[in-house]
Amino acid sequence: MRLGNPGRRLNAALIAMAFVLSLFAGRLIQLQGLDSKVLQAKAAQQRVQPEILPARRGSITDVGGHDLAVTADAREIYVDPADVTPDKRDLIASTLAVELNLPKESIAAKLAKTTQRYIVVARNIDPPRAKKIMAYGFKGVGSKATYRRMYPGDSLAGGLIGFVGFDGHGLTGIEQSYDKTLAGQDGKQSVEIGGDGQRIPMTRTSRQAPVPGRGVRLTIDRDIQWAAQESIARQVKATKARSGSVVVLDVKTGQIVAMANAPEVDLNDWQSTPEQDWSNRAVSEVFEPGSTNKVITAAGAIEAGAVNDDTVFRVPDHITCADREIRDAHPHKPEPLTFTGIIAESSNVGTILAARQISDQKLYQMFQSFGFGAKSGAGVPGEEEGLLPAYQNWSGSQRCTIAYGQGISVTALQMASVYQTIANGGVRVTPSIVAGTTDERGKFVPAPAPKQTRVVSQETARQIAGMLEAAVGHDGTGVEAAIPGYRVAGKTGTAMRYDEKCKGYCGYTATFVGFTPADAPRLVALAVIQDPKNGHYGGEVAAPVFKDVMTFALKSRKIPPTGTKAPRVVLQAGR
Template sequence: MKRLKFLRSGKHGQLFNRTLAVGVVLALMAVACFGQLINVQIIQGTEYAQAATDSRTLTVTVSAKRGKITDVNGVVLAQSVERYTIIGNPTAAQEFTPTSCSKSSTCQSLDGKDLTTTGAAAVAQLLAPLLDMDATTIGGMLSGTGQYVVLAKDVTPEVKRKIDDLNLGGIVYGELSNERLYSNGTLMGALLGGVDADGNGVAGLEQLENSVLTGTDGYETYQQGLYGEEIPGTLTDSKAAVDGSDVTLTIDRDVQWRVEQILQNAKTTYNAAWGIAVVQDVETGEIRALADTDSIEAGSDDAKLNVAKSVSETFEPGSIGKVFTMSGLIQEGLHKMSDKFTVPNTLTLDGQTYKDAEEHATGQWTLAGILEQSSNVGTILASSDYTDEERYEYLTKFGIGQKSGLELPGESQGVLGTADSWDGRTRNTILFGQGYSTNALQLTNAIAVIANGGVKTSQKIVKSTTSADGHVTETASGSSTRVVDEDTAKQVMNAMESVAEHYEKFAGVTGYRVAAKSGTAEVAGSDGTLSSIISDYTAIIPADNPKFVVTVVLKDPEGSYGGLTAGPVFAEIGTFLMQKYSVPTSSKRTDAIPTEW
């Protein structure tokens, strides 16, 4: 007892107490740690393991390929091709030590020699010749912080495979992407338009058909290693991408190319500011060519920022408008093409004076002759009982001032004021194609009414779509409406054929009958005054078996008159069409309505 008492007293007792206290604390800490260990490994072990897995799990997007745009014969005009974005991991690159090829088959060498550098510089040396980039530039990009930097875009699969062969997994890898290619340069440049950085159509046909061309992206879920590389065998979920549908146009690439070439030559020949041409299939309303003289690379910034002139440009059609007037006169029973008129050179009506383009003696012309001679005065005389309401009605029936229905981005429908907005002069200039504006597509389809026996069909520029699984969907044909009866269309066609014969020396197509109308109109120039000229010519070929309507429009050509400038351009296009499609030559004309009396 004395011994125990001694130990519990004095310095030795204090030491014992402290030791005991420390022992108790350590024991408690051991129990706590053991409890936490049990908690971590047994109770929360599954949660921590799942969290670790989650931190390594990555879901990446698998991009769908945008559909192709092809011509009516399947010739590719726009397509997306497999490309890769090359990604570098700066953190991993800076820790890189190349493996000697004498020690391992998964090594790195340059020109058959082991590298003498390490880190980002070594990675840059390996990549530079494959990416056609300066090693210093790549090295600088890999010397930053973080684990992600874009080294190059739109890399071909061939180059990507060569990068894979460098055995730089986790340091450099490729992300699948697509590049939009246009194989025909400036052909249909602004009309095709282009896509933005995300692959969405932002102009032209790319924009029009964007929802059809765009596919649905898929995804892959897998675990990644320390440097972001995929751990083999860890793919846990995936969904395949569904590529966009292909779009087949009604455009014939060969016709489009030839028409653009002819227009460019005409622009030079006549020193014109610009030119436009449309080729339309009479029976189907399908557009075979929609061309202009703007030289814009498809897919370029210019193509994305500009609307094709063939779509956006509006103009007064000039004397081509007489076709619609005479159709209305005959349909309303006011005249026949054989009716006779005495036509002076000038006419003053309600204080307004009108004159013909060329001075002439008083003519003894039938209504067909008035159209052949393109007489403004004769047209006004023939329309004395043709009301303003009827004048407006027939223009709208022919589609003037109406949308084409093609819904092309940037398309202008022109301007046609209502009858109650016309002043005393406009109500008469309307009769010969002045006082309203149209575009080349409208004008072509309006003349196609005559070629179709008086029926207006819907135009079409997209023929069909083909889904990724090969299902073809034909574009539905729009409604057709009768504008004038068949006999009216026949009489107008007959007179238009006399017009074509009038210009046969300049605008004839050997072996084929043509029904045509020329036009010339003064329009506002850059100075705001009527200092510019529109010369146009629209024709049906062959006249005895209509296959095509062709419209040509020139701005400020030397030579002015449509029949002498736009007419010869039509003749070149018409000749090409007849040869390309092997159209049988025409029978001899025997039923011409007299043009004089």
């Protein structure tokens, strides 16, 4: 038997070993030389974990600094299914279900997703409860520091304030429109984490501190806002109406003192509120104003020098406009009404007769001057412009109906602004909702003064104010708005309501708007109720809401009666 050459076998073995070693050497050169920077970056990426440090959101307050929206410390409970052993899943699911008041099945389903490393189980948990959960010592269950948005008033000014989503950013209302101011700027930090998920001691960390959000102070008064919401909600329910709104303005400053809606969204449980009730109807819902619009027609006619408050018209109960016959609310024989009597008794026919004294263009320009067809400038989120058709496009009947408030559309805020202008001696002050913000040091910074524009002369405003005071008098349509001891000026409105559901006019819009004291105006209030079923006239449905809200506001603001008596006015010639 012949043996192999041992030298040859040794050479073969050495060649094989050299080849393997060359492979190792090549790989080592690649790892430590050619690819070292790339691999170092990947290692650092796996080891160094970035973390967002959320900024505390700024508060929203009322004009007196009372909190309407605040931010509180909270915790987010999460699970890492990959770290939960199968034998512990049922225990963890059962425990978390009890502590968080959640279905056990939903938690168990999350624990079963072993390919995911971070699944949120619950948000906005109070820190003490989160601490109790963490005390169980369950591996794979964690707690993360976050913030929770809270609304002390629940539904107070809900449509106006709005709410934030799960990401902490505003979804509606002031929360959305002032999101950049309120949100601040999140910070960042990075820490080195070992394979067991724990921080490596003595390792370097980097941290960029978050910048807290700034506060926003609104012009609304918390107490008057509450009274307005209570009153409109009560009346909407009593009349079985679809919805309603109230706006209260300060005559001199144009500040929005209250802006209430019914129904109103509960900000602490907005997910349970129908989406159609999230909006601020006082600025988003447009409607035909009806007779409250007659003051603009009156202003146009008086400004043009065509009439004055004691001009007498022979007013029948119906009038022909192109192809339509338009009637007053109640039949009557032809009456010798003064212009004051026409407004006080809310005669459609008399208003049309006055409107015929001026051109369509002048009437249209007066509407524009009072702010129709454009946003009010208040900066209220969700505000609509309304509808003001160009006068060149008015039909034969429309030039009559527009004079008494049908054929144009406005928001509650736009109409309240009209009466603020009259109450302020003919000077329109652009409405405002934000009184100011806080700066980086927490110091209050007032908002710029609103724009003031003269719309009509002081004399025209005085005459119209007298007409409106007569409308709340014994023979007027607004007697239900009278407040004992105070002189009140105001106007009712009852308009046919256009509804998309019936593709035409079905139902009514009932309105009352006015100011007091009539001879030294301080506050304007408007109440509008959409599609009431128990009654539909503005004088019977909306005027009582005005009275309730204004009475409360006068007491809250400590506004005394002037002690004067309303002058005697003539509604019919010869009386």
